[in-house]
Amino acid sequence: MRLTSDEIEYIARKIVKTLTAEGKLELDSGARVVEAIGRVITEELMVEDRLNEEVREVLIQHASEMERSNVTYTEMFKMVKKKLAREKGIIL
Numbered sequence: 001m002r003l004t005s006d007e008i009e010y011i012a013r014k015i016v017k018t019l020t021a022e023g024k025l026e027l028d029s030g031a032r033v034v035e036a037i038g039r040v041i042t043e044e045l046m047v048e049d050r051l052n053e054e055v056r057e058v059l060i061q062h063a064s065e066m067e068r069s070n071v072t073y074t075e076m077f078k079m080v081k082k083k084l085a086r087e088k089g090i091i092l
């Protein structure tokens with residue numbers, strides 16, 4: 001995951017603060033809403049983490065083919081990730 005838990009909490013607090021200040025959100029428990037938003041952000045980031053792990057597994061299985069085709073790991077990683085994301089309906 002690219003964000004720390006502190007960064008995720010900061011973003012969640014900022015979202016709640018902004019929406020409340022603009023009158024778009026009324027709430028009884030800001031802390032509970034911040035926690036819920038933080039969970040959603042974390043879950044979404046974990047989707048990409050799981051996709052990255054799946055891509056790594058695919059590349060390990062096809063390492064010899066990559067060597068023969070002179071494609072760098074990074075290029076192949078991006079291509080496979082894009083393809084798997086499209087197949088799974090994941091928006092990156």
